[in-house]
């Protein structure tokens with residue numbers, strides 16, 4: 218399996234590169250120390266660097282994880298509930314107005 222640098226997107230040759238394991242268990246592959254320093258120590262984003270932009274483009278960003286999907290679903294439900302509440306309120310208003318007119 219050919220690994221790609223998580224920062225610049227370059228292919229990492231077998232037996233080379235750095236495998237960085239975060240505290241949460243996620244893996245980050247680096248082809249050299251330059252990429253590691255830029256990502257972890259300097260906190261730079263690959264999309265903002267000319268030499269690393271290929272990695273940012275090639276990487277599937279915004280990949281929907283189970284968590285994000287659940288979040289989106291929860292948001293949709295909330296929005297629906299809000300709209301329902303709004304319509305109910307407006308209905309209530311109209312009924313009160315009608316009651317006052319009588």
Ligand SMILES: [Zn+2]
Nearest residue numbers: 222225248252
């Ligand atoms: Zn790299």
